[in-house]
Amino acid sequence: MASVIMYSTDPCSFCARAKELLTKRGIDFEEVSLARDPGGRAALHERTGMLSFPQIVIDGEVLGGFRELVMADQSGRLEELAGQVA
Numbered sequence: 001m002a003s004v005i006m007y008s009t010d011p012c013s014f015c016a017r018a019k020e021l022l023t024k025r026g027i028d029f030e031e032v033s034l035a036r037d038p039g040g041r042a043a044l045h046e047r048t049g050m051l052s053f054p055q056i057v058i059d060g061e062v063l064g065g066f067r068e069l070v071m072a073d074q075s076g077r078l079e080e081l082a083g084q085v086a
Helices: 013-024 038-048 066-075 077-081
Strands: 004-008 030-033 055-058 061-064
Touching: 004 013, 013 066, 038 055, 061 066, 061 077, 066 077
Parallel strands: 004 030
Antiparallel strands: 004 055, 055 061
């Protein structure tokens, strides 16, 4: 199984929808809330180049935000990245 980290903030409807999708697909993930962590937000922005939330990282590879998560799910790539397919 891959390491899946979802960086989130509050309030964030896309974060809630991303959590629902990952849970529905049976993909375990760690949620890191940066709601009250400006330093963490700055470090994440430097790493990913993105300011929006959620941000999903799988085994160190930046997948992207909610839209990219949905596209990866629809194409079957999410299942592959998350280690759900042998």
